[in-house]
Amino acid sequence: MRYLPLSDADRSEMLQVIGAGSIDDLFRDVPADLRLKGPIEGLPMHASEMAVERHMTALSRKNMVAGEAPFFLGCGAYRHHVPASVDHIIQRGEYLTSYTPYQPEIAQGTLQMLFEFQTQVARLLGCEVANASMYDGSTAMWEAIVMAHRITRRNRTIISSGVHPHYVGVARTMAKFTEDKLQASLPELTGETDAEKLIAAIDGETSAVVVQYPDILGRIVDLAPIAEAAHAAGALLIAVVTEPVALGLIKSPGEMGADIVVGEGQSIGVGLQFGGPYVGLFATRQKFVRQMPGRLAGETVDAEGKRGFVLTLSTREQHIRREKATSNICTNSGLCALAFSIHMSLLGEKGLRQLAQLNHARACEAAEQLETIPGVTVINESFFNEFTVNLPVEARPAVHAMVQKGVLGGVSLGRLYPGVDALKNGLVIAVTETSTSEDIAALKAALEEVVQ
Known part of the structure; x- marks a missing residue:
């Protein structure tokens, strides 16, 4: 049940004070073609709380959980272990x-x-x-x-x-x-x-x-x-x-x-x-x-x-x-x-340096493995825990194909720079301390299969 503390009389009084004739007047700066013309198609007018919970739970099950799949996404948002x-x-x-x-x-x-x-x-x-x-x-x-x-x-x-x-x-x-x-x-x-x-x-x-x-x-x-x-x-x-x-x-x-x-x-x-x-x-x-x-x-x-x-x-x-x-x-x-x-306090300077070393070592392991795939080239001369590979195929469909194989295989440059042909084969891969050797092997196997 929705909680609406204002009565119709309250809303009318508020509109009168600000000089608006209706609620719709508050949205007059939004172009008419961008406003909803009615209820959203496919959504019920109302549902019980339990029904909504069941529906949202079903939707959540379609997500791939990071902790349950090899994870190599980065580009500004990184998966690290938080104690x-x-x-x-x-x-x-x-x-x-x-x-x-x-x-x-x-x-x-x-x-x-x-x-x-x-x-x-x-x-x-x-x-x-x-x-x-x-x-x-x-x-x-x-x-x-x-x-x-x-x-x-x-x-x-x-x-x-x-x-x-x-x-x-x-x-x-x-x-x-x-x-x-x-x-x-x-x-x-x-x-x-x-x-x-x-x-x-x-x-x-x-x-x-x-x-x-x-x-x-x-x-x-x-x-x-x-x-x-x-x-x-x-x-x-x-x-x-x-x-x-x-x-x-x-x-x-x-x-x-x-x-x-x-x-x-x-x-x-x-x-x-x-x-x-x-x-x-x-x-x-x-x-x-x-x-x-x-x-x-x-x-x-x-x-x-x-x-x-x-x-x-x-x-x-x-x-x-x-x-x-x-x-x-x-x-x-x-x-x-x-x-x-x-x-940061729990890590201390020594812990942060050790964490960084582990990240770099894992990334080097992944880069060495992926470069053995025919047609795949690591472009970086230097990197920390994130590097870019040039694929023999377009990267965005390759990422989607790897998802179907249970691997979150990186961020395609085609997603970051849509419509830029010169970058469409680029794939950015982030490897942190949460990635295991088994995860890296799974990434290599999935990528090797989708670029053939």
Whole structure:
């Protein structure tokens, strides 16, 4: 039974106050041809709760469960083992003290966790300061672009062809409503990155260069020459990290000169949840801290001189001075940030490095196995736990065929770049510590069969 607290009289009064003649008037900005003309065909007008549960359960059984099938999907969302202790600890009351810690005296658990999270992210990304998280990696990248715009007072951003196309899509959408001009291109199915092209494209009008590390094809680029060229022209380097576990093995972007480092923290502490929620990472140089979006938890002392935590530099945010805010984001992905921080604490530096080594070793094992398949070529000269293979057939149908054989065999570039013939045979394969030698053997057998 639906709970509808408003009566017809209540709704009429509300419409009258806002000057609308009917509910339909509220949707007049939606083109008429996009509105439903009536009930959705095939759906009953109503059903009992038990009937709906039975129906949804039947639908769920059609899914292939990651833990029950070899899993090699990646491209920004990775399957790692999350210890059961993470879920246990995030439910403790001292951490879940409040949603919005505007009253620090009753939110010390939340604020301290955010402070520790910032410390972990700053060290991981190689920067001096990090915020208390963003919504996800793609929106964090956009916030970095407009932050660079504010700092350099320029509006031309060069985006590497190796940046995730969904991240680029978010930036293009947001740029429709700003003065920012984005220059982006498609990747080439080769082991070489576009580093030289990026450097050649930098000029006196460039605000920032955006580079993914490792990139969408799993390639790892040396950011130092790009940072040097950008700085020489008065521009900033923005690095995007979609797989933070990689930083347990490869040099951090901040160490190589990146001015702003953003990314997706889902890999650490947050399982795959049908598309979210995720947690955006954002770090920068201390000299840019007042231009950094989002929340910042700081350390202080109370009236008795005891250590305490508060939100700091809040005048940058929407809820203090909306018209002059550095960003309209004034919240964070607190629960996912908590899970990230707890998992990082459980791992420690040594554990993270060991986890990264295991990921790389598994990926090398898979790459060596797949290259023995006639017609299959690994394009990468270097990679962490994700690499791209060029198939003798179109990759998207091959992925679907492998699903029928019980293997989630990777992400096709045809899915990420629909209609681009030069990329349609590319298949991106991610291998983490959750993949066994038996899983890799099953992937090889399935791929070998579908490419014949």
